[in-house]
Amino acid sequence: MKSVSRRAVLAVMTGLAVPLVPACTSEPDQPPPPDPLAALAEQARKDAAAATALAQSSPDLAAVAGEVAKARTEHAVALQAEVDRERPPTVTTSASPTSGAQTAPATKATMIEALKAAEKQAGELVPSVPRYRAGLLGSVAAGCASLREVIA
Amino acid sequence: MTQPSTTAASAKAVPGDSVDAVQQALGAEHAAIWIYGLVSAFLPAAFNNPLNEGVTAHRARRDTLERALTAAKVEPRPPEAAYVSPKPVTDQASSLAVLAIAESDATVAWRSVLEHTDDADLRKTALEALTSSAVRATRWRKTAGATPAHTIMPGKPS
Known part of the structure; x- marks a missing residue:
């Protein structure tokens, strides 16, 4: 204990501990930055909803749009599961942001664009995220690229 | 032949903890x-x-990996002396099927590289390889008339 207090005194004297201690203790609890995967999950839900609406309104595209809806729903579930694993939701059902509002149906062109955007978004995060997430995002990106082949 | 150096030019060494996954790929x-x-x-x-x-595309990936392993002073894994096709290949349909399997196996190996490295460049290579193999697998299945032609989470081990 002796050496600790001596060190503390020394630190105070040199003025080091003074700014450090308040910085550690009295910083207000800032909410952590949003998980980047949460936005990807939300976008996947929207893509799925738009594809579902297209499948219902356009019989000749129903099969393809149905596949997109199914795949993007699965992406959303996998991404959301990772978000919740990392930071368990405080309220039991906080995560049902898919608004009840009617989603405008996709078109073939907007569906392709959305898949391109989703592939890019996921791919851009791949170099910097933890390893498990890199694998997950890689599969999502590759899944979106594959879906475009199915539509084309 | 002008060889700039013994460790192949511009190849970035594979990090030690990524070697096993890279050898699998x-x-x-x-x-x-x-x-x-x-x-x-x-x-x-x-x-x-x-x-x-x-x-x-596969030869290019092979060459890239061999260079990167050599740069890390690791002996690149050679091809097997003999391979067994995952299914007998006798005609167009069975050919398309094994092509899709080979591409799909590659996606699994490359996703595993993503999960076993922190190296940003290696991750970019792995993402590109995972994506292009997934796309080719989808094309081969589509050509074969298989539905669904795509995989929802390519590279995810089943």
Whole structure:
């Protein structure tokens, strides 16, 4: 204990501990930055909803749009599961942001664009995220690229 | 021949903790190259372009991996002396099926590289390889008339 207090005194004297201690203790609890995967999950839900609406309104595209809806729903579930694993939701059902509002149906062109955007978004995060997430995002990106082949 | 150095030019060494996953990916690339060679005898000339495109991509990946392993002073895994096709190849349908399997095996190996490295460049290579193999697998299945042609989470081990 002796050496600790001596060190503390020394630190105070040199003025080091003074700014450090308040910085550690009295910083207000800032909410952590949003998980980047949460936005990807939300976008996947929207893509799925738009594809579902297209499948219902356009019989000749129903099969393809149905596949997109199914795949993007699965992406959303996998991404959301990772978000919740990392930071368990405080309220039991906080995560049902898919608004009840009617989603405008996709078109073939907007569906392709959305898949391109989703592939890019996921791919851009791949170099910097933890390893498990890199694998997950890689599969999502590759899944979106594959879906475009199915539509084309 | 002007060889700039003994460790192949511009190859970035594979980090030590990524070597096993990279060797697995190299194994998948060797196997894919072998499959492309095997099926070429069973597919008509109309398939030459996609076959060429595929095998060229796999050879390029193989070369990249071999250089990166060599740069890390690790012996790149050689191709197997003999391969067994995952299914007997006797005609166009079975050829397309094993092409899709080879591409799909590659996606699993490359996703595993993503999960076993912090190296940003290696991750970019892995993402590109995972994506292009997933796309080719989808094309081969689509050509074969298989539905669904795509995989929802390519590379995710089943």
